[in-house]
Amino acid sequence: MFRYFARRIIQSVFLILGVVFIVFFMIRINGDPVSLMISRDATMEQREAFRKAHGFDRPVSVQFADYLVRLSQGDLGNSLQYRLPASALIQQRLIPTFELAFSTLIFIAVFSIPLGILAGLYPNTPFDLIARFIALLGQTLPSFWLAMLLIFFVAVPIDILPTFGRDGFASLILPMIALGLGGVGQMLRLTRATVLEVRHENYIRTANAKGVSPRNIATRHILLNAALPLISVLGIQFTYLLGGSVYIETIFSWPGLGTLLEGAINNRDFPLVQAITFIIALFAISINLLTDLIYMLLDPRIREATG
Amino acid sequence: MITRLTPAQQRRQALRQILPKDFGGVLGILITAIIVGVALFAPLIAPYGIKEGSRRDAKLPPAWYEGGSTAHLLGTDVQGWDIYSRILHGARVSVTVGVFGVLLASIIGLTLGTLAAYFGGWVDMLVNAFVNVMLSIPYLVLVIVVATVFGRSLVNVILIFGITDSPVFIRLVRGEVLRLREQEFIQAAESLGAQTGRILGLHIMPNLIGILITLATFEMSAMIFYEAGLSFLGLSVPPDIPSWGNMVSAGRRFLITGGNSWIAVYPGLAIALTALGVNLLGDWLRDVFDPRSK
Numbered sequence: 001m002f003r004y005f006a007r008r009i010i011q012s013v014f015l016i017l018g019v020v021f022i023v024f025f026m027i028r029i030n031g032d033p034v035s036l037m038i039s040r041d042a043t044m045e046q047r048e049a050f051r052k053a054h055g056f057d058r059p060v061s062v063q064f065a066d067y068l069v070r071l072s073q074g075d076l077g078n079s080l081q082y083r084l085p086a087s088a089l090i091q092q093r094l095i096p097t098f099e100l101a102f103s104t105l106i107f108i109a110v111f112s113i114p115l116g117i118l119a120g121l122y123p124n125t126p127f128d129l130i131a132r133f134i135a136l137l138g139q140t141l142p143s144f145w146l147a148m149l150l151i152f153f154v155a156v157p158i159d160i161l162p163t164f165g166r167d168g169f170a171s172l173i174l175p176m177i178a179l180g181l182g183g184v185g186q187m188l189r190l191t192r193a194t195v196l197e198v199r200h201e202n203y204i205r206t207a208n209a210k211g212v213s214p215r216n217i218a219t220r221h222i223l224l225n226a227a228l229p230l231i232s233v234l235g236i237q238f239t240y241l242l243g244g245s246v247y248i249e250t251i252f253s254w255p256g257l258g259t260l261l262e263g264a265i266n267n268r269d270f271p272l273v274q275a276i277t278f279i280i281a282l283f284a285i286s287i288n289l290l291t292d293l294i295y296m297l298l299d300p301r302i303r304e305a306t307g
Numbered sequence: 308m309i310t311r312l313t314p315a316q317q318r319r320q321a322l323r324q325i326l327p328k329d330f331g332g333v334l335g336i337l338i339t340a341i342i343v344g345v346a347l348f349a350p351l352i353a354p355y356g357i358k359e360g361s362r363r364d365a366k367l368p369p370a371w372y373e374g375g376s377t378a379h380l381l382g383t384d385v386q387g388w389d390i391y392s393r394i395l396h397g398a399r400v401s402v403t404v405g406v407f408g409v410l411l412a413s414i415i416g417l418t419l420g421t422l423a424a425y426f427g428g429w430v431d432m433l434v435n436a437f438v439n440v441m442l443s444i445p446y447l448v449l450v451i452v453v454a455t456v457f458g459r460s461l462v463n464v465i466l467i468f469g470i471t472d473s474p475v476f477i478r479l480v481r482g483e484v485l486r487l488r489e490q491e492f493i494q495a496a497e498s499l500g501a502q503t504g505r506i507l508g509l510h511i512m513p514n515l516i517g518i519l520i521t522l523a524t525f526e527m528s529a530m531i532f533y534e535a536g537l538s539f540l541g542l543s544v545p546p547d548i549p550s551w552g553n554m555v556s557a558g559r560r561f562l563i564t565g566g567n568s569w570i571a572v573y574p575g576l577a578i579a580l581t582a583l584g585v586n587l588l589g590d591w592l593r594d595v596f597d598p599r600s601k
Contacts, residue, residue, distance in 0.1 A: 022440060142539075285443050
């Protein structure tokens, strides 16, 4: 088990290095990062001054080495637009983004797991049909459009729920639904499929033959065995939510990483774009690692197989 | 006893095996066909051009609203342009990006996936590193960021999606090729002295194509979705080209007052309908090509 731990951690370190590589070269795809960041009508002198000031006149290898050294010291570069360290800007935005992503994750789990289990235990009943319909909606409604529909047809006419800003639990409700519906759809499908699959395993048949009550079979045998895959998918969901929050945050003016990223893109503030991309990827990789480790600790089959 | 079927009966039986037996499959094919048809013939079906109309007719409501008229079935936008016509034209952007993006991603996937599986060693390592790193960045963030670096044009959008989505295809092809190589019929062909090219083209490809088409369909619906998202953020095709995402985005300024909702609502409905159709098509294809999944 320890060796598996170590291997996954080393793997993650390499992934992070790969992300650093991509983030660094991303703004150099078209050859000249300066032309991306400076306005089109800047004079030659202004361009050269900008190039010198931000070190783009040095050889690329030197720039990359410098970038790596700074990154290892926790320096994510400076925002052009705010003239502040990117790390400070990101720090202010982390909590709102995590607040939204975590509440959405809880919303997804609380809503879709019970319904998915019912649908899997009783296929082709009304539970199942409702679950499948919601799953279909989750798959087909774009989150940004759903967010706008919620504002147009729920928030404005009823006027109880706030439509923008971050101000207590009420302001979380609409963004949470808009951000989470896609995940609810996926989770519903998965929970239903897992329960359906587990139902036909040999050990369920054995339990049945032994005379275990249907209720005990459902809770102790089916649910416990279906729980593991669901945990790892919830982990993956979380990284989707970090991405999806770009739309939802901008629509609801939620003061998180998503709005920061959108603003940075609109202002061609590429150092900040790089920093945010790196941080989001870093979280995604760490969360994947964490879910893998939790999965392993919980599943005796893997725990024993890997020694 | 084997009864011989007449050629006509054989054809009918073959057709019956291919045609979907479930409602979802039929609906998926139907919706997808309609959307592709609309994309091809948009200028012929649309009552107005994409920039036809003046600001005098701006923000007219859909026909069934008070003050609406059948002249503009789904109303007009802030420029006075006909929303229904622009939705029909918008199918062109979505279908083009979906089809060519998936095509590019599958070509990259087939090439790199097969190379990695066949050569192993450092080729495999490099390809794997590329796949794993790309997949470790949340896809939406990756696409958004790459799109900011590329300029806004249709070709660029296709390139962006083709490249960023290729890891999924590479991973699938690599895995399948590795699995197939171990099968007896490939080993038999190899021991008979068949050349690598022949094995790939004649034995591996035909066994790969079904699962590849299924993945391509699902990825196409995802791409149409993500293209709409990029357009919405103003990172896809230029704003004067009617793409569904651009159109939904144009309705954003009415969020505060809650008025003129149709400007955003109907283009979004087109995205949802397309996603529904292509997804159902994918579900059906998966059942056709992989009977086990049923």
